Amino acid sequence: MTAAGDYRIEELLIDTIAGLIANTNHAAIGASSPIPAAAALLARERGGGRPHVSLLGSRRQTFFTDGGRELFDCASQGRIDVFFLSGGQIDGEANINLVATGDYGAPTVRFPGSFGSAYMYYVVPKVILFRLEHTRRTLVEKVDFISAPGTSPQNVYRPGGPIALITGRCLFAFDRVRRRFRLESTHPGHSNAEISENTGFDFDRPEQAQETAAPSPDTLAILRTVIAPQLFEVYPRFTANVFAGRLP
């Protein structure tokens, strides 16, 4: 048996994200996102087959048969409820930057690019922002380049947008009307002061600081025995790194 405190931060994040996407019909996960992918698989396991899960890059964990555009068309039709985005920079209004820091014409750091963000952020109702590194380098007051804006003016077609930001230190909820994050819970071992110190944007603080719940022994067992083998097809290196030798 695994002792209650014996889990990795990845397992806590997977468990917390799975909680955010419970009771939805379809969660789609983009490229290079092993933790969101594991969270969606865990939510499906707990939900007895719901949500449907589409993992980009998987042959088995997706029902798409009409090429790369089907994911986006499916989102256009309102058939994707949850999607994940990240950013080299994320700011206090939930704008995300996947392109570059510094001047666009002569960047300091170049990131891979916007992927599907400049579309999916607008049309998927529950977008969860995920960025492990929680520092003033990644969570900034204002992004240098807006790959996709957190909110849009009234007249812009926008059924979707961000609901939360989860990092290696805490979980923020996003209020689309106020265009601000609120600290929802702090992961075990991290303090509110530490979060303030490492966050480049201002955010709302609850009166009583909550701690993010640790994964239960049951959850850890499901993750290590049921989810890890499913995840291996798409993320062999991540799966080996996080779950190898951790079977209960």
Place this chain on the structure above:
Amino acid sequence: MIVRTLEEALAPISDGCVLAVAREQSGVAMAATRALIRHGVKRLHLVTLPTSSLQADLLIGAGAIETLETSAVSLGEFGPAPRFCAAVRAGTIRMKEATCPALHAAVQATEKGVPFMPLRGLIGSDLLAHRPDWKVVDNPFGHNDPIVLLPAIKPDVALFHAALADREGNVWIGRDRELAMMAHAAAKTVVTVEKIQDENLFDDPWLAAGALGGFYVERVALVPKGAWPLALAGHYCADDLHLAEYARLAASEEGFLQYLELHVHAQRAA
């Protein structure tokens, strides 16, 4: 048309052409890419459908790219695409920065023979601010409803790698239907395949459902392991050791040149 050599197959890809290529999961013609670099192809306008990894990074590092139209270039689990990042920072390639569905939609416009395609999203993104060729109009069927129009992308050549073709030049693409979209939109399509079979793909209804008619395909060449070191789904996995070596070497200009010498120029037969 089945051709005997990779060189013959690649003849339609000339300096300065608009070349459309597949994303990593759908079949990347890597042997063909190395051959293009050996031939010294120049000034390509590369369109990735909709992202790229090693293929774009190699072509950029080798100086073959003038314009890059993409929604992302990354080596995935092996980190950033080093030559892409270096070229953007040095300003040696012209970027046409996009988002995945915009590339799908703009290629689909050509497939349908229409001059543009509308797309939701994008408004308020700096992508739009850096794309003077994208226009915002008011939905003519609505009221105060701005929407972006994307001009059609017209590839001169589409290039990809697939598992199977027949003697008639029909190609089996399975569920990777964007390969069909690329081929429909491109003036010419060049395909490398793992295997060429004698039986016509259309004689088998199971295979026919996943086939691209040879009508759309200019040239097909037999190139076993043609996606190496990338994966070909259902056939072989990515060569992780090789990709890690690439990521390590390509981190510097000198290392990249060493990689080219070792794995591109030294492999005359590949």
